[in-house]
Amino acid sequence: MPDYDFNSPRLFVDASLEEERRVSLEPSQANYLLNVMRLDAGAPVLAFNGRDGEWRCRIDRTGKKKADLVAEARLREQTPAPTLAYLFAPLKHARLDYMVQKAVEMGAGILQPVMTQHVQASRVNVERMRANAIEAAEQCGILSIPDCREPLKFEAALQAYLARGPMIFCDEREDAESPIETLAKLSEGPLSLLIGPEGGFSTEERARLQGETNVTAISLGPRILRADTAAVAALAVVQAAIGDWRGASS
Incomplete structure (x- = not known):
């Protein structure tokens, strides 16, 4: 800039x-x-x-x-809003504030809370989420405020977002190839990135995700990351591999 x-x-x-x-x-x-x-x-x-x-x-x-x-x-001039949807299991209070702010900074255009089986927070204050999104946009020169949406249950979120394009989920048990190489194989189009709660996805949720042809699992490396740290790491990997970092001038 x-x-x-x-x-x-x-x-x-x-x-x-x-x-x-x-x-x-x-x-x-x-x-x-x-x-x-x-x-x-x-x-x-x-x-x-x-x-x-x-x-x-x-x-x-x-x-x-x-x-x-x-x-x-x-x-x-106004630029198009980012199409990247960030789906996440809500965290509590300050850590959720931090995660929302960092997701906005990293180019998320949709913020979608997802209620998984092991979710830590049972409620989400969407107005507070939007306030944090606005603050991040103000501080970082971003022209569009992300769409901050009401929480969805896990199955409803899959049905809503699998219809719009590829979905990526971060699986701490995934021992596949480099995430960069994995992501490079995905087709173009609006992307959704799903990150689970601190306790990880349940066995049933992981099986549900792995059974979808439009879902790709990636690993974030050998370390166990907190959910808010995983958000930054995953968004950076996605933006570098198939997002708006590609072709950006140095």
Whole structure:
């Protein structure tokens, strides 16, 4: 991302963005810019909404604790949202927050919790998941907010995502060839990556996955990884082998 502005604050907004368009900030956003960052009227801010690209804006104070953004110029055109779906057995609290943020940074376009037999957390706060996704997108120059979906049971998730393209799952018992070589054999199209809970997939779940021709098992090496670490490792392998890292300029 050459010549990118890493110094100006960056915010996600719901409103449309176009030249001289005024966008009212939420109280938390105004507080962040005015009191945390201590910015004043006219200071530059980057804004995006997932539809209109990224815009350079200026702050216009409208009150002691209120402010608007005024869009001045589009810096980047909107790019298509990533098609990579990240399916995961939910973790608890802070570790789930971390995993969501890293999945967004690593290019996931869909975040889908999957309730497996050995899942650690029985509930998922989707609004909190989306808030973490927005924070990661704001900090990392990402133009689209991933689709944060309601949890699905294991079987329902398979039926929903096997229909869209190849599915990859990380199996700690898999002793196959290099994951790079394995992934290189997959057909093109929207991908789904499935990572299980800390206790691994059950015998029944593993057999169900291995019985599908559109499912590929990969190993992440000789070490046992925590689920949040496995997420980063697996997404890096997928992006390097068959994802959007291929052909990227150095």
